[in-house]
Amino acid sequence: MQHTDALPFLREALLFLALAGVLMPLLQRLNINQVLGFLGAGVIVGPYGLGLWAGEHSWLRYLVFQRPQGIAPLAELGVLFLMFMIGLELSASRLWALRRWVIGGGGAQVLLSALAIGLLAWLFGNRAEAALVLGLVLSLSSTAVVMQLLTERQALGYPLGQAAFSILMMQDLAVVPIFILLGVLAGGTGAGWLPLLGLTLAKSVAAVALIYLLGRRALEPLLRLFLRQRQPEVFMALTLLITLGIAGLTAAAGLSLALGAFLAGLLLAETQFRHEVEVVIAPFRNLLMGLFFMSVGMQTDLREAAGAPFWLLLSVPGLFIVKAAVVSLVLRVGGLPWGRAVEGGLLLGQGGEFAFIVVGQAVASRLLAPEVGHFMMLVVACSMFATPLAARLGRRYGDWWQRRHPLPAAPEVPAPQANHVIIVGFGRIGRMLAQILDSQGIAYVAIDNDPQLVAQLPDQAGRLHYGDAARGELLHRLAAGRAAAIVLTMDHSASALHAARTIRRDYPDVQLFARARDEAHAEALLRAGASLVVPETLESGLQLSQFVLHSLGFPEPAAAQVIQQERQRRIEAIQDSSPAL
Template identity: 65%
Template sequence: MEAHQALPYLRETLVFLALTGILIPLLQRLRVNQVLGFLAAGTLVGPFGLGLWAGDHPWLAMFTFTEREGVAMLGEIGVLFLMFMIGLELSAERLWALRRLVFGAGTVQVFVSAAIIGVIAWSFGNSIESAFILGSVLSLSSTAVVMQLMTERRTLGTPLGQAGFSILMLQDLAVVPLLILLGVLAKGTSEGMVTLVVLTLAKSVAAIALIYLLGRRVIRPLFHSFTQQRQPDVFMALTLLSTLGIAALTEMAGLSMALGAFLAGLLLAETEFKHEVEVTIEPFKGLLMALFFMSVGMAIDVREVARSPLWLPLSVIGLFIIKTLVIAVILRIGGFNWGRAVEGGSLLGQGGEFAFIVVGFTMASKLMPADTGQFIMLVVSLSLFATPAVARAGRAFGDWWERRHPDHPGQLDAAVAEPVAGRVIIAGFGRVGQLVGQMISAQGVPWVAFETNPRVVGKLHASGLPVYFGDAARLELLNKAHAEEAAAIVLTMDHPASALHAVKAIRRAYPKVPLFARSRDERHALALKQAGASYVIPETLETGLQLSAFVLQSLGVGEGKAAHVVQVERDRRIAELHG
C-alpha cells in the first residue's frame, strides 16, 4: 500500500505502457491510422468500456482503467504535449510563405463554419455560450489525422496539400483566442460580461506577450549554454523544462497550461534548435499521441450510441456536409476546380482533437451539460473514424470530375499528349517560367508548361501558348506528357515544399531526364540538389550577384572587371553547391 501511495496510478501507468507497446507496432504493421487505433483502444479499456464489468470480473481490472482520476491525470499530460507539438509545427517562416492561404482561406473557413454550426446548435436549444463553444471547436479539423493521411498519400507538397495544411495552421492559431475566451466564459456571469471579456482579453494578451518576449530572450541562450556537448539527455531535459515551465507560467497568469505548452512549442519553432528538438522527441511522439488519444477514448461513454441511434450518425453526416461545402467553396474561389475543391473539403470535414480538450473543460466548468458534452465527443470521435473512408470518396470524386470535364484547364489535350522529340517541360509558369519559355522558343525549342493557377492558365492558354493546369509532382500528368522523352524538365515553382516534392517524384520516375530547378535560397538549393535535381540556381544568388555588379560599377570598377568578379563568384558558389 505504501509503495502504491508513493507512486500514484502505478497500475494505470503500467497498463497504458503495455497497451502502447503492443498497439504502436501493430497499427504500423496493419497500416491503420494510429489516432483511430488509440481512440478505439482507449474506448475499449476505459471506464465506460470493459471497465464497467471490472467489478464483477476482477481479472478485467488487470488491463482496464476503472477510475476516472487516473484517466484524467494521463489526459492532462497528453494535452500538454499535444499542444507543444502543434506549436512546434508552426513557424513565422511557414506562416509567411503561406500567408495568403493561412490568413485568407483559413480565417474565412473558421468563421463561416463556426457561424453555421453555432446557429444550428443554438436552434436545437443550446445556450448562447454552448452554441458559441460548439461552433468554434467543431469548425476545427484534426491536424493529426489529416497530416497522417496526406503523408501516406504523399500529397502534402501538392497545391491541394499546401492549401489543406494552410487551413490547419490557421486552425491551430485559433486555439489561442479560443482558450482565452473559454477562461472568460468559465469565470463570467451575464452581468458585466462585456467588461469581463475586455479585461480578461487585455490581461491575457499582456501575459502572452510578456511570456513570449521573455521566452525569446531566455530560451535560445539557455539552449546555447547547455547544449555545447550535444548530449541528447540534456536536450530532452531542456525541452521538458521549457514546456512545463512555460505551462506553469501561463497557469500562474490565470491562463491554461495547454496554452503555455503551445507557446513553448511556438518559441522553440523560431530557434535554430527546432529540428534538433523534433529529432529528440521523435521516439516519444507516438507515445505522447497514444497518451492523449487513448485518454480521450477512455472518457467517451459508448452507451450514448444506444441512446441516440439516429441523431449521432445524422450529426456526423451533417458535420461533414457543412465543413466540406464551406471548404470546397473557399478552395474553388481560390482557383481549384470543383473536383479537387470537394476532395480538399472532405479531407478536412471531421472534428478535431482540440474539441476533446474544450468539451472536457466546459463539462468540468459546467459551461455545457454532461449529456451534451458526451454526445459531441462521440460525434467528433465517429467523424475521425469516418475520415479515411470519406477522404477516399472525396479523392474518387475529384478524379471523376476531372475525367468528366476535359475542357477544364488542367486536362491534357491530344496535342500535348503526343510525344514531341526534344520537348522541354516547364513546371510552374509564373514570371521565371514565362521567361524560360520565351528564351527557348526564340531558339526553336518546343516546350509545354504546367501551372497550378487557373487564372494564369486560362489567359495564356487562350492566347495559344502550350500552358496547362496541373501539378508537375503528379506522375500521371507527366506520363501523359511523355516526360520520359523530354529533353529537360525545368522547375520554377514558388513554394519550396512543392518544388522539393516534385524533384523527388520526378527523379524517382525519370532518373535519366535532366532536371533543372529554381530555388529560393542556397539552403533550399542544397535540399533540391540532394533530392536529385541535376542543376539548381538559387534566386537570391543571382539577385545578389547582379546587384553587386551594379554597385562595383558605381564605385568606379570597370564593367568588364565587375562582370569578371561576379562570374568568378558565381562559378565558385555553384561549384560548391554542385560539388
Template identity: 60%
Template sequence: MEEQHALPYLRETLLFLALAGIFIPLLQRLKVNQVLGFLAVGALFGPFGFGLWAAEFTWLRYFSFVRAEQVSGLAELGVMFLMFMIGLELSTERLWALRRWVFGAGVGQVIVSACLVGAVAYYVGLSLEASIVLGLVLSLSSTAVVMQLLAEQRALQTPSGQAGFSILMFQDLMVVPLFILIDVFASGRSDDLAYLLGFAALKSAGAILLIYVLGRRVIRPLFQFFVGKRQPDVFMALTLLSTLGIAGLTYLAGLSMALGALLAGLLLAETEFRHEVEVIIEPFKGLLMGLFFMSVGMQIDVREIVKSPVWITLAVLSLFAIKTLVTASIFRLGGFPWGRSVASGVLLGQGGEFAFIVVAYALGTRLIAPEVAQFVMLVVGLSLFATPALAKAARGLGAWWDRRHRHQLADLDAGAAPPAGGVIIAGFGRVGQLLAKVLTQQDISYVAIENDARLVTTLHPRGFAVYFGDASRAELLQKVHADRASAVVLTMDHPASVLHAVRSIRRAYPQLPVYARARDEAHALALVQAGATLVVPEALEAALQLTATVLQTAGVSEARAFDIVQAERDRRNAVLLAQQHP
C-alpha cells in the same frame, strides 16, 4: 483501498506500452488506420469498456484504464509534441505567407460554421447563450487527427494541406476567446463582451510576439553553447526544455500550451539544429500521440449510443455535413476544384479535441446541462473516430469527380510522369510561362510546378507541362527526376517561398544548378547565401534597362550604353558572389 506505486500511473503506463507494442501493430497488419486503432483500443480498454467490469472482476483492473484522467496529462503532451513537429516543418516566412488562409479562410469557416451549428442547437431548444457557445465549439476541428492524417498521406506540404493547416491555426487561436465568452455568459456581463474579447485578442497577440522575439535571442545561443559535440541526451534535454518552457509561458499568458509548442518548433526551425531535433523527437511523438487518441477513445460510452442511436448518428452526420459544406465552399473560392475542396471539407468536418475541455468548463459554470454536455462529447468523440474512414472515402470520391468533370489538377502526387533531364520551373506565372515558351521553341524539355490550383487547371489542358505541387518538397523533386535535371529555375512571386525552396533543393541536391528570381538585392543576397547558383534581382534588372534607355536618349551610343550597363551588372553580381564565398 487502491494500490499505490512509487511511480504514479505505473500500471496504466505498462498497459499502454503493451498495447502500443503488441495490439496496435496487429491492427496495422490488418490494414487498420493507426488513428482508428488507438481510438478503438481506448474505447475497448477504457472506463466504458473493460473498465465497467473492473469492480466486479478485479483482474480486469490490470487490463483496463479505469479512469480516463489517468492518461489525460500524457495525452496533452502528445498534442503538444505534434504541434512542435508541425512548427519544425514551417518557418515564420512560410507562416506569414499563409496569412490569407489563416485570417481569411479561418475566420470565414469559424463564423459561418458557428452560425449554422448554433442555429440548429437553438432550434432544438437550447438557450441563446448555450447555442452560441456550442456553435463556436463545434466549428473547431481536431488539429491532432487532421495533422496525423495529412502526415500519413504526405500531404502537409501540399497547397491544400497547408490551407487546411492554416484554418486549424486560426481555430486554435479561438480557444481563449471561447473561455472568456463562457465566463461572460455565466456572469451575465454581456455588455462587456466586445471590450473583453478585444482585450483578450491584444493580450494574446502581445504575448505571442514577446515570446517569439525573446525566444529568437535565447534558443540558438542556448543550443550552440551546450551541444558542441551533438550529444543525443543534451539535445533531448534542451528540446524538452524549449518545448515545455515556451508552452508554459503561453499557458501563463492565458493561451493554449499547444500554441506554445508550435512557437518552440518555429523557433528551432530557423536554427541549424532542426533536423537533429526532428530525428530525436520522432519516436516519442508517435507514442504520445497514441496516448492522446486513446484518451479520446475513452470518452466514447457505447451505452449512450445504444440508448439513442438514431439521434447520435444524425448529429454526427449533420456536423460533418455542415462543416464540409462551409469548408469546401471556402476551398473552392480559394481556387481548388470541387472534388479536392469536398475532400478537404470532410477532413476538417469532425469536432475538435478542445471541445472536451471547453464543454467541461461550460458545464462547470452551469451554462449547459449535464445531459447536453454528455451528448456533445459523445458526438465529438464519434466524429473523431469516423474521420479516417470518411476522409479516405471523400478523397477517392473527390478524385473521381474531378476526373469525370475534367477539373482534375495535374498533380505530381497523382502519378504523372513528367520528362526527365530537362529544366524544372518552379512557379508558372508570367515569368515561368515565358521561360517555358522559349525552352519549347529550342526543343528543350521542361516540367513546371505551381501551387496555384486555378492556374494549373487552366494551363495544363492547353498543353503546358505544369503540375500541381510545392517545389520545396523532397519527394516531389524525386518525381520530376531532379537528380537528372540540367537546372532548377525558381520564378515564384513570394520571396519567402523562393528562399525556402532554395534551401530545400540545395539540401537534397547539392550539385544541382539553382537559378532564382529575386525581388530586390537584399532578397538576392539571402538567396545566394542559401545556396542559389545565380540570382536575378527584378528591381536591379529593371533599373539597368531603364538606365540603358536614358543613356541612349542622352546621346550615348547603343554599344557604349550596353557596356556601361553590363559593367554595373557585373559589379553587382561580384558583390553577391563575394557574399557567397567570403
C-alpha cells in the same frame, strides 16, 4: 503501500506502455490509422468499456483503466506536444507562402462553419454562450486524422492536399482565441463579458508578442551556446526545457499551457535547428499523442449512444453534411473543381481532437450541461471513426467527377520536340525564366497547380498547363524524357521536394535545376535528386554584394568576378555537404 504511494499510477503507466508497444506496430502492419486505433483502444479498456465489468471479474483490473485520472497528467503532455508540433509546422515563411488559403480559405471555413453549427445549437435550445462554444469548437477538424490520411495517400503535394493543409493550419491557429474566449465566458457572463473579452485579448496579445519577440532574439544564440559539443542529450533537454518553459510563462500570464507549447514550436521553426527538433521529438510525440487519444477514448461512454441512438445517428451525418457543404464551397471558390472540392469537404467534415478539451472545460465551468457535453464528445469521437470511410467516398466521387468533367487543356497537351525546357511553377521566377528562354528562341512548356493563374494567362495557351509535376502521366505527355532540363521554381518547399523526388525517380538522366528558399532547403533538394540548386537568399545577397563592391570603386568586371567566385564556392559547398546530411 509505500511503493504505491511513491508511484500512485504505476499500474496505469505500465498498462499504457504495454498497449502502446503492441498497438503501434500492429496498427502500422494492418494499415489502420493510429489515431483511430488509440481511440478505439481507449474505449475498450476504459472505465466505460471493460472497466464496467472489473468489479465482477477481478482479473480484468490488470487489463483496464479504472482510474482515467491517473494518466491525465501524461495526456496533458500529449496535448502540449501536439500543439508544439503544430507550431513547428507553422513557420512564418510557410504561413506566408500559403497565405491565400490559410487566411482566406481557412478563415472563411471557420467562421461559416461556426455560424451554421452555432445557429443549429441555439435553435435546439442551448444558451447563446453554449451555442457559441459549440459552433466554434465543432468548426475545427482533426489535424491528426486528416494529416495521416493525406500522408498515407502522398497527397500533400497536390492542390487539394495543400488547400486542406492550409485550412487545418488556420483551424489550429483558431484554437488559441477559442481557449481565450472559453476562459472569458467561464469567468463571467452577462452584459460585462464583452469588456472582459477585450481586456483578456489585449493582455494575451501583449504576452504572446513579448514572448515571441524576446524568444526570437534569445533562442538561437542560446541553442548555439549549449550545442557546441554536439551532444544529443543536451539538445533533447533544451528542447523540452524550451517547450515546457514557454508553456509555464504563458500559464503564469493567465493563458493556457497549450498556447505556450504552440509558441515554442513557432519560435523553433524559425531557427536552423528545426529539422533536428522534429527528429528528437518524434518518438515522444507519437507516444504521448497516443496517450492523449487513448485518454479521449476513455472519456467516451457508449451508453450515451444507447440512451439516444436516434439523435446520434442524425448528429454525426449532420456534422459531416454541414461542414462538408461549407468546406466544399470554400474550396470551389478557391479554384478547385467541384469533384475535388466535395472530396475535401468530406475529408474535413469530422470534429477535431480539441473538442474533447474545450467541451470538457466548458462542462467543468458550467457553460455546457453535462449531458450535452458528453453527447457532443460522443458525436466527435464517432465522426473521427467515420473519417476514413468518408474520405474514401469523397475520393471516389472526386475521381468520378474528374472523369466526367476533364480539364479542357488536358487532352490537348502537345508533345514538344526534344531539347525543350519544362518549367514547374509559373510564378514570378518561372515567368522571368520563360521570358529569357523566349528571347533566345528556346522552346519551353510550363506547369502550375493554380487553376486561377493558368486561366489568367491566355497568352500562354498551349505552353502553360494546369497540373501537378509529381504526376507521371502529365510529365510523360510533356515529353520529360526528351527535355533538355526541368526547372523547379515553386514557392511551396514541400511541393518542390515531392516533385524533385518523383522526377528523379522517373527520369534519372534529365538535368533537374531548382530554386530553393534557403541553403537548408537547397541541401534537401540536392538529396532529393536535383542536379543544381540556387537558394534565393544566396542570389539576393550576392547581387547586393556586387552593387556594394562597385560603389566602393571596384571595376564592374572585377566585382562580377569576385561575386562569381563566391557563388561557385557556396554552391560547391552545398553540393559537398548534402550527401553527409
